[in-house]
Amino acid sequence: MAEETKTNEEEKKEINPKKPMIKWVIIGCAVLVIGIGGFFGWTMFMKKGANEDSHKAEVSEAGEKQNAGEARSIYPLESFIVNLMDNSGTGKKYLKITMELEVVGEAEKKKVENYKTQLKDTILMLLSSRSFEEINTVEGKMDLKQTLLARINQALGENVVSRIYFTEFVVQ
Structure with missing residues (x-):
């Protein structure tokens, strides 16, 4: 057992x-x-x-400052939600975009803060004038960045913003 x-x-x-x-x-x-x-x-x-x-060509750095040693700072903008132009007749499309602006130095950052209302108006007008077909591709997004950079610096009166970063880009 x-x-x-x-x-x-x-x-x-x-x-x-x-x-x-x-x-x-x-x-x-x-x-x-x-x-x-x-x-x-x-x-x-x-x-x-x-x-x-x-x-792809890199976004031009029109606002690049001469002093490369200066500290760069990022200025975040609020999210924008706009109606895109409708060329196709398929219905309305919306764009939700959040971006951040790169500036050199604190004086430039304060200038961006002072012109915040004008910048919002400029950005909203430009975004709402674009169609889905224009911003759907990578080239379209790069073109949008370049155009935004030029218009923002034009609104500020000088090349204050060196780069734009899209942190959110949603089309619905």
């Missing part, structure tokens, strides 16, 4: 180590498959984005 319990316990010990081993092999295979899929997905999308970016 004692020998039978020993053999039963030994059989259970032999069976139990196989179950956790199989579980770890399955988990390892799943992680490997997910990793390989993620790697291929990442390389496919990154190659596509890199090719597009290499052929």
Whole structure:
């Protein structure tokens, strides 16, 4: 009787180590498959984005200041929600955009604050004059950035803003 319990316990010990081993092999295979899929997905999308970016011109830095050593600061603007021009007759489309302006120095930042109302008006008028087809592509967004940069600096009377960053861009 004692020998039978020993053999039963030994059989259970032999069976139990196989179950956790199989579980770890399955988990390892799943992680490997997910990793390989993620790697291929990442390389496919990154190659596509890199090719597009290499052929695109960078936004001109018309407002770049002579003193590169000065500290740059970012001035965040509130979100803008505008109706886009409707050329297609498919219905109204809306653009929600949030942007930040890069300026050099505190004096320029204060100037942007002082002209905030004029800048909002300029931005709203420009955004609402664009159609979905114009801003749907990467080139359209880059063109919008360049035009906004020129109009904002024109409203300020000098090249105060060096770059514009879109932090949110949603068309619905």
